[in-house]
């Protein structure tokens with residue numbers, strides 16, 4: 339639950355791994371070592387070859403077992419970097435596109451440098467002991483990786499590693515009851531926040547943080563992620579940014595005039611209402627116009643970063659209304675969007691491939707029409 343947690347942008351729980359065409363696979367030589375330092379059940383484990391750069395984990399032995407099963411596959415952005423890091427007025431450093439970018443273009447694919455089990459921070463272990471465990475862990479990383487970790491911004495001050503994690507880490511889930519961790523990705527951490535970001539991200543089963551452009555970007559334009567739930571009204575988004583990361587969100591969407599912002603909040607409300615209605619298989623009143631309206635609301639509000647589930651619903655509903663052409667069109671859009679947002683192996687991507695391949699054979703065909 340991100341609201342309980344001072345650390346980090348919410349991520350979908352560990353999404354499935356990908357076969358993204360733009361990323362190629364390479365086997366990784368990697369090996370985990372038990373450093374032999376523990377405080378209660380939390381121990382330091384290091385894999386100096388992981389991801390080619392090294393990763394250290396402060397976690398429990400059952401979670402180490404999960405790490406041992408993480409596939410040794412690296413996906414690398416195929417082309418030269420499409421970004422550079424530079425000062426952005428009012429935000430510190432940021433990631434900037436170095437050429438024209440289009441929806442679907444890969445940006446980064448990075449493994450974590452540092453993983454910390456979420457329960458450590460919530461335990462009764464005194465802070466000083468927690469801090470020294472984290473300090474010892476960082477010292478196990480290869481120097482270049484350690485330097486990259488330490489070069490990250492710390493917004494709040496205090497213990498350096500904790501401050502860096504608080505400012506930059508993502509939540510990720512290794513699975514099982516107790517798999518929640520914070521993961522630090524030093525390159526990814528340069529992305530600033532925008533409530534209407536132009537880049538989507540997910541973390542693959544291989545623990546790789548994958549970022550993909552969601553709308554056209556001009557050369558020199560800043561690339562951004564959202565740290566929070568972009569579908570919340572402005573006042574809630576701003577208070578989350580203030581409380582969790584310590585900045586006043588002056589993003590493109592938060593800077594709208596009060597009138598335009600109220601209109602945006604209304605759109606978000608309407609999106610929720612339509613999605614509720616069309617999610618129910620026995621709802622009456624689902625029309626093609628309403629489905630097109632939902633797609634338009636996402637577009638008008640510039641929510642390209644999270645349009646996958648809406649396109650999925652729209653595709654299924656067009657099929658339920660017996661419009662095979664529209665169902666196929668939206669199924670293809672949905673497949674593309676959910677792949678960008680969660681990787682090509684997420685359930686909805688497969689479901690949308692099936693729908694696009696044969697709408698009339700799909701179980702939803704004409705489901706909303708009288709027999």
Ligand SMILES: C[S@@+](CC[C@H](N)C(=O)[O-])C[C@H]1O[C@@H](n2cnc3c(N)ncnc32)[C@H](O)[C@@H]1O
Pocket residue numbers: 428429430431432490491493505506527528529530531532583584585586587588589
């Ligand atoms: C993950 S870091 C992003 C990169 C950071 N700007 C840097 O210099 O490394 C998060 C911190 O960046 C700053 N930041 C991110 N997005 C911002 C925004 N939209 N407006 C102002 N500051 C922002 C805040 O200080 C926040 O705590």
